Amino acid sequence: MSIRHGLLALLEPGARYGSRLRTEFEKRTGGTWPLNVGQVYTTLGRLERDGLVVQDGVDDADRVLYALTDAGRAELRAWFARPVERASPPRDELAIKLAMAVGAPGVDVREVVGVQRRHVAEALHDYVRQRAEALARTHEHPEETARLLVLEQLVFHAEAESRWLDICEARLLRLNRAGE
Structure with missing residues (x-):
């Protein structure tokens, strides 16, 4: 924002x-x-x-x-x-980290993915909990709707990151097998 x-x-x-x-x-x-x-x-x-x-x-x-x-x-x-511009997406530290880890000697990229997966799962759990709390309060406190919208966006981003990590891991496994 x-x-x-x-x-x-x-x-x-x-x-x-x-x-x-x-x-x-x-x-x-x-x-x-x-x-x-x-x-x-x-x-x-x-x-x-x-x-x-x-x-x-x-x-x-x-x-x-x-x-x-x-x-x-x-x-x-x-x-x-006006819509929020998507032509030049923001730099994403995780995407950069994984791109750099792929060619870095001594880095287990799958471990980098695993660490991030655990982190995003914890964050997702926390966002879902906060969303449930905000949802319960919106009936008595309509101003909670703004907070609820932000929390829902965070939930969806965390879910998308988790799916993307699944794809990264699958691709890394295929590439590893192809290289053996």
Whole structure:
């Protein structure tokens, strides 16, 4: 998720100060993507520079409030309207690790796959547990829906990684047999 656009979305209902934005961002994403408050204020500074937010006074505790500008609202609507680009996928450390392990002397690639498989199984178990908890709370706390969506995405990614590891292991076994 774009931190820049996430902060714009959190400002849509009204002016907020930086640490409140941080708390709301982490709550909305189920704590999956923690932010440090410095990152929030750096991003707010850039948004202000770009004319998407303005400082809008201070609250009772003398904290600077930030509010969306009309340009910020337009940028937010445009972000919601366009798809997330898939043309240049992000670098995946696991894919790079396995690609490098294949040609590395003394590395048992199947062991690398096994270690990752155990790790993803533990993560998947944890995500499924958290998803069940969030699902149980959505009836009384509709704001849990945002967290639930993030957790479901994490479950699906972990399941996909597990399937991909199965394919990698099968391919490595075939290549090993062919080389014997």
